[in-house]
Amino acid sequence: MTRELNVLGACPLDCPDTCSWVVTVKDGEAVGLRGNRDQPYTRGALCVKVNRYLEHTKAADRILHPMRRVGPKGSGRFERISWDEALDEIATRLTAIVDEFGGEAIWPYQGTGTLGYIQGESGLAGRRLWNALGASRHDLNICSRAGNLGLARTNGTPGGMDPETFALSKLILLWGTNTLTSGHHLWKFIQEARANGAHVVAIDPIRTRTADQADEHLAIRPGTDAALALALMHVVLDEGAEDRDYLEHHTKGWEDFEREIRKYPPKVAAEITGIPEKDIRALGVRLAHTRPTGIRATMGVQRHQGGGTAMRTIACIPGVTGDWKYPGGGVAYSTSAYVPLRVDPRRELLPRPVRTLTMTRLAEGLADTEKPVKCLWVYAANPMGSTSDQNRIREGLLREDLFTVVMEQFPTDTVDYADIVLPATMQFEHMDLHHGYGHMYLMWNEPAVAPAGECASTTETFRRLARRLGLTEPSLYDSDLQIAEELLSADHPALAGITVEGLRERGWARLGYPDPFVPFTDGFPTPSRRLRFVPEGKGYVPPxxxxxxxxxxxxxxxxxxxxxxxxxxxxxxxxxxxxxxxxxxxxxxxxxxxxxxxxxxxxxxxxxxxxxxxxxxxxxxxxxxxxxxxxxxxxxxxxxxxxxxxxxxxxxxxxxxxxxxxxxxxxxxxx
Structure with a gap:
């Protein structure tokens, strides 16, 4: 008899929406995929990309077996080998590297190909093994670090609005974000706000598909966002609309910051940003008199020379207008800071101090001859396709003395430079725990089918390698369920009542924050408990x-x-x-x-x-x-x-x- 199952899972990809999905399985094969209609953020819809995920798992070019390079580096020529052969060669090479150069000669280069807490970036999968070997620390800073730090300098945290509260906003600024392409589930909340009279403004150097659907588009010059933010606040001051009570009781450094704002009237900002003065002034007047105003600013805003400052200055706007008081007011960048999952440092095998190698400086790191990288281990990443300074990275990967291992699903450009390739599972085939950095939910991913070919999950690969290396630390062999239990064991109100069993049954759970959630009602997570304004002279860094x-x-x-x-x-x-x-x-x-x-x-x-x-x-x-x-x-x-x-x-x-x-x-x- 044909047996059909519906298995609850979650999208693993680097997107704020982290959709909940349902995989239909017949006789052990995944035959259908749809968004989970019961999950409040996903509401049954997947994106144009993930709608083809099922087909992607069955692609003809999927890597299904371990492989060893047989051609020149970069040629993409490999022979199939067994897992035993692969692990033996890897263990021999790693042991020799550690003995001669020390563990720091190993660079575990992890990316955001999966954001899972068990298999991926959110939990820094593999960290226990790398710590046991004394490997260099990998600073995974490529995506959002400048913005995170900028927001934290103002608010004490990168966390801000619950994106669902945009449904309550009366003015919405989509600042450097193409919502309909990169996180389209937010749009339904924006549409709900528009039905209640909200005005939507897209601030973007490109007239994107989101800008086409907004009420207004301001075509800003790349990297000049902080100057526009200062000018908008200048108009708020001109209108006498600053929230004096909020400034007095909830902020720090106002007098200094007010002088900074006064340096950027709309005329000055127009010359910097390329936006007509009248448009800056009109939006500033609207901002001055519209409560609540919600600002959605995502990672595109901060990918330039002054990116951290741009996010820090934008975050000052609701401090001037007092929008943090209202549901639907403030700034939404990432909700990751609200996820209090627990990692026991005693089980992370923290080693002696080691050097840190920075993800955005891969070319520089591979060119270092004083403390050379001798093993590059790439997983959930494709640096040859995704990382800056591609030609210099290629030069580094061509080094004959560099032992490169790549865990992958497909023959990417990075795979072509590997010495050993290990076949990686895809999301239907392994267990994981996720959160969405654009919403307030935890998601569970239950494996729906057996791994294809000889593919192994990230955790299973590292368990196998630890055994082959003869490592005896018990935490290196924790099962995926044990890792999940540990992650959810934190004594934090946001996790109250959330269990592995409950997640496996339902597929998702909302974190235990009020709904609607208004952050900072009890103060900002700064030493003074107040929002910290940008000091004078530091509100804008030109690109x-x-x-x-x-x-x-x-x-x-x-x-x-x-x-x-x-x-x-x-x-x-x-x-x-x-x-x-x-x-x-x-x-x-x-x-x-x-x-x-x-x-x-x-x-x-x-x-x-x-x-x-x-x-x-x-x-x-x-x-x-x-x-x-x-x-x-x-x-x-x-x-x-x-x-x-x-x-x-x-x-x-x-x-x-x-x-x-x-x-x-x-x-x-x-x-």
């Missing part, structure tokens, strides 16, 4: 692209693709067809100045490298700004590179954040 006095005149940004998620799905035939050839969006004026025609194949270049793209002449970008979406695989792209060949390995002002939206380029005909 590097503000200095276009060299040979490169165009400020380039790298927005998210609507059909890829970072480089996930870059090899999916249907989604790749929808994406089409790599494109560069160019304003008509810039195209005319360079003699470019619509559809022309060109080279986009700077001192870091170049990529081949088709010109799309459009008014979606302003003069002086070009955009080319991220997510394509270099080896599947014309010219063998993608946009990250143009991105400099350079730090933002806080947390060494990446600067994907802060590079100058030029465009010319193909040689």
């Amino acid at each position: 590097a692209t503000a200095r276009a006095d060299g040979p490169y005149k165009l400020a380039m940004i790298t927005p998210a693709s609507h059909v890829f998620l970072n480089t996930v799905f870059g090899n999916n035939p249907e989604l790749a067809r929808r994406a089409g050839a790599p494109k560069v969006l160019v304003n008509e004026k810039d195209a005319a100045d360079r003699g470019l025609t619509h559809g022309q194949r060109v080279r986009v270049f700077n001192d870091n490298g170049g990529m081949t793209a088709e010109v799309e002449i459009t008014d979606r970008v302003a003069p002086g700004v070009v955009a080319t979406p991220k997510g394509s695989w270099p080896k599947l792209s014309p010219g063998g590179t993608n946009v990250n060949a143009l991105v400099e390995e350079r730090d933002a002002d806080m947390g060494r954040g990446a600067v994907y939206h802060d590079n100058l380029v030029e465009i010319g005909p193909l040689p």
Whole structure:
């Protein structure tokens, strides 16, 4: 008899929505996938990308067995080997590296391919093994670090609004976020607010599909967001609409910050941001007199030289207007800080102090000859496709003395440089616990089917390797359920009543915060219990692209693709067809100045490298700004590179954040 089951799970990908889904299984095979209609945030809908996840798990190019390199590095030529052969070779090589160079010569390079607390980035899967070996610490800073630190300097935490409370907002600023592409489940709450009279403004260098649906779009120059924030607050002061009671009782440093605001009247900000003075003033007046105002600012805002400062300054706005008092008021960036899952440090095997290697500085780290990296272990990451300074990373990965292990599902560009490739499970095939950094829920992922081929989960791979290395610490062998139980054992009100058993039965649970949730009603998590305003002279850090006095005149940004998620799905035939050839969006004026025609194949270049793209002449970008979406695989792209060949390995002002939206380029005909 045919037996059909519905198995509850969760999307693992790097998106704020972390959808709850239902996998339909017949006779041990996954045959259907849909969003969970019972989960309040997902409400039955998945995105255009994840709608093809079931097909993706069965793709012909999926890696199903361990492999050893047989061709030159970068050639992608491998032979199939057994798990025993792979583990023996890895154990021998790691032991030799530790004996000769010390554990710090190992760099465990983890990415955000899965955000799970058991298998992925949120729980830093594998950390116990790396600590046992004394490996270098991996600073996973590539995505949101500058913004997190900027918000924390103002509010004491990156946490802010519960995104569901946008349904209660009367003015919504979508600041540097393309909601309909990167987290579309928020839109239903925005629509609910609009039905009750809310006004929606998109602040973005590109007129995105979200900007098309907003009531208003302000085409800001990349990296000038803090100047606009200061100017909007300047208008609030001009209107006499600052919340004096809130300023007196809930903030610190107001007099100093008020002087900073006064330096940025709308006329000055218009020159910096490229937004007409009248539009800045009009929005400032609306902000001054509309309560509550909710600001949704996501990771795109902070991927430039002044990214941390930009988020810090934007976070000051509800301190001036008093919006933090209201449901639907404040700033929403990430809800991760509200998830109090417990990791027992005694079980993490914390070693002696070791060096930290920074994710955004991979090229620099691989080029270090004084303390060389001898083993690069890549998992849930595709640095050849997703990390800055692509050409220098390639140089590092070509080192013959570098032993590279990659745990992967598909033959990415990074896999081509591996010495050993280990086949990784996909989300239907393993157990995990998730939260959404754009909502207030925990999600459970129950394995629905057996692993394909010889694939193994992250945790199982590290358990096997620990055994092969002869390590005896018991915590290295904890089961996935044991890890989940430990994570939920924290004595925190947000976890009250949430159990593994309950999650496995229902698939999700709302964290134990009030609904609606108004943060900071009992004070900010700062030493003074007050919001800390930006000091005078530190409210705006110009982007590097503000200095276009060299040979490169165009400020380039790298927005998210609507059909890829970072480089996930870059090899999916249907989604790749929808994406089409790599494109560069160019304003008509810039195209005319360079003699470019619509559809022309060109080279986009700077001192870091170049990529081949088709010109799309459009008014979606302003003069002086070009955009080319991220997510394509270099080896599947014309010219063998993608946009990250143009991105400099350079730090933002806080947390060494990446600067994907802060590079100058030029465009010319193909040689």
